[in-house]
Structure formats: C-alpha cells, structure tokens
Amino acid sequence: MTVPASHQDLLTRPLFGHLATTRPDGTPQVNPMWFSWDGTALRFTGTTTRYKYRNITGNPAVAVSVNDPEQPYRYLEVRGVVTSIEPDPDGTFFLSLAERYGFAMDGPPADVADRIVYVVEPRATSSQ
Amino acid sequence: MTVPASHQDLLTRPLFGHLATTRPDGTPQVNPMWFSWDGTALRFTGTTTRYKYRNITGNPAVAVSVNDPEQPYRYLEVRGVVTSIEPDPDGTFFLSLAERYGFAMDGPPADVADRIVYVVEPRATSSQ
Numbered sequence: 001m002t003v004p005a006s007h008q009d010l011l012t013r014p015l016f017g018h019l020a021t022t023r024p025d026g027t028p029q030v031n032p033m034w035f036s037w038d039g040t041a042l043r044f045t046g047t048t049t050r051y052k053y054r055n056i057t058g059n060p061a062v063a064v065s066v067n068d069p070e071q072p073y074r075y076l077e078v079r080g081v082v083t084s085i086e087p088d089p090d091g092t093f094f095l096s097l098a099e100r101y102g103f104a105m106d107g108p109p110a111d112v113a114d115r116i117v118y119v120v121e122p123r124a125t126s127s128q
Numbered sequence: 129m130t131v132p133a134s135h136q137d138l139l140t141r142p143l144f145g146h147l148a149t150t151r152p153d154g155t156p157q158v159n160p161m162w163f164s165w166d167g168t169a170l171r172f173t174g175t176t177t178r179y180k181y182r183n184i185t186g187n188p189a190v191a192v193s194v195n196d197p198e199q200p201y202r203y204l205e206v207r208g209v210v211t212s213i214e215p216d217p218d219g220t221f222f223l224s225l226a227e228r229y230g231f232a233m234d235g236p237p238a239d240v241a242d243r244i245v246y247v248v249e250p251r252a253t254s255s256q
Contacts, residue, residue: 016200018146018193020156027189028148028156031205031254061155065146069197072144077159126159 001122007076010066011037014101017064019044021055029055034097035064041121042078045094047114056082062120073128080122088115129250135204138194139165142229145192147172149183157183162225163192169249170206173222175242184210190248201256208250216243 003011016032023029029051036043042064046052056062060082067075088094091108094115098105109115131139144160151157157179164171170192174180184190188210195203216222219236222243226233237243 016195018148018158018160018195020146020148020158020191022150022154022156026150026154026187027207028150028158028191029205029207030146030148030156030158030191030193032146032193032195032200032203059154063148063156063158065158065160067144067146067160072160075160077157079155079157 001124003076003078003122003125004127007074007125007127010068010074010076011042015066015069017042017044017066019052020063020065021052022059022061023051023055024058034101036097036100041119042080043093044118044120045088045097046116046118047111048116049111049114053116056085056118064120075128077126078120078122079124080120082118083121084119086117086119088117089113091115093117129252131204131206131250131253132255135202135253135255138196138202138204139170143194143197145170145172145194147180148191148193149180150187150189151179151183152186162229164225164228169211169247170208171221172246172248173216173225174244174246175239176244177239177242181244184213184246192248203256205254206248206250207252208248210246211249212247214245214247216245217241219243221245
C-alpha cells in the first residue's frame with residue numbers, strides 16, 4: 001500500500017490527523033491527533049484508559065483525514081488497520097511526538113504508565 | 129442536545145469539518161467537508177453518486193471533528209445522526225456554502241442535478 005507521492009508531505013509535516021474509530025455501538029468517533037509517519041506505518045499515542053482504546057481493541061479499522069492548512073481543499077485520507085498496540089511506559093514515543101509538534105514538555109506526561117502506541121498500516125487512500 | 133457555548137465558534141466560523149461515516153464493510157471513512165450550523169443542525173452538501181451517500185444511507189450515524197487553526201489543540205467533536213437527506217437540485221444550499229467559505233462560483237456546480245443536503249442532528253459532543 002503506497003501513499004501518493006503528491007500527498008506524502010501531509011504525513012511528514014507536523015499536521016493534525018483527524019482519527020476516526022468505531023465505538024462499540026457501531027457509531028463513529030473522530031478527533032484531532034498527533035501522529036508520525038515512517039513511510040510504512042502511522043503511529044499515534046494513546047492511553048489504555050481512553051474510549052479510543054476501547055474502540056480500537058473492539059474494531060481495529062481506522063481512518064485518518066489530514067488537510068493542508070495553506071490549501072485546505074488539499075487533503076489526504078488514509079484508511080488502515082491498527083496492526084499492533086505497543087506499550088510506551090517511559091513515554092519515549094509520546095515525547096518524540098511532542099518534539100515533532102513543537103510542544104514543550106518537562107518530562108513524560110502524568111499518565112505515562114498507561115501510554116501506548118497505535119501502529120496503523122495503511123490499506124487505502126483517497127486524496128484531492 | 130447542546131453544543132458547549134465555549135466551542136460554538138468552531139461551528140459558526142467557516143472551518144472544515146472532518147466528517148466520519150461508516151462504509152458498508154463497517155470500516156470508517158473520513159474527509160474534510162464544508163458545513164453550516166444553524167444552532168440546531170449541521171448541514172453538509174453531497175451528491176447521490178459519492179461513496180458518502182452509500183455510507184450514510186446504509187448507516188446514518190456520523191461524527192465531525194473541527195479544530196481551531198489558531199489553537200490547534202482546541203477542538204470540538206460532534207457525534208450525530210443524519211435525520212434527513214434533502215434534494216438541492218438548483219444548488220441553492222451548495223452555493224450558500226460556497227459563499228460562506230469564500231469560494232468563488234459562476235453558478236451551480238456541474239453535478240447540481242445529483243446534489244443533496246445531509247441534515248445532521250447532534251447527539252453528543254466532546255471538546256478540549
């Protein structure tokens with residue numbers, strides 16, 4: 001699965017991804033999230049105490065929408081699957097995202113013990 | 129269902145709403161959309177030939193995420209239901225959205241005959 005080269009910048013720039021998941025009742029949930037992209041997978045930080053964790057462990061299909069703040073009609077949607085959920089007990093991944101987004105932190109967040117990483121493999125994209 | 133007064137501006141300003149719907153296979157789809165808000169319902173323009181129409185007629189539960197370009201951690205999620213789908217054969221609603229978003233149009237869009245309006249009634253919100 002390849003992301004079109006024309007829209008890769010929307011994943012490499014520190015933009016917010018609006019991450020859609022599915023709630024246990026089958027209805028969608030969506031909110032802006034930090035993410036990283038290594039050319040193969042998207043990664044998001046979360047905690048095991050949030051609704052999103054309940055949603056994703058129930059249904060690993062997700063979709064992400066990113067648009068370009070300078071050209072808002074330009075966007076990329078990535079549909080994919082959370083193929084693994086990795087622990088982040090030291091907040092290493094969280095802090096790497098904070099740095100990517102220029103968000104000053106004195107150290108790991110208060111909820112670091114519950115921190116996890118969602119690894120999302122793309123399955124399809126749409127873009128404009 | 130009320131939207132918190134603290135975040136109503138995210139619906140009245142001409143921002144993009146990342147609209148999540150559910151595909152027939154149960155996986156989510158999400159992309160940025162124009163919308164309007166009259167204090168009671170959100171309205172989106174669409175056409176009967178798009179995947180979104182197929183998704184919504186199959187499952188009317190939707191969710192919308194809007195964040196503040198000036199303060200990107202400030203966001204509003206509205207979860208709701210498409211309670212009606214209205215024809216827009218003259219493109220009147222489409223053109224009102226184009227005007228709201230400052231998008232210059234010479235007249236109705238080419239696909240005006242297929243244009244419809246999704247009326248979304250909020251059922252729950254989350255915000256930060």
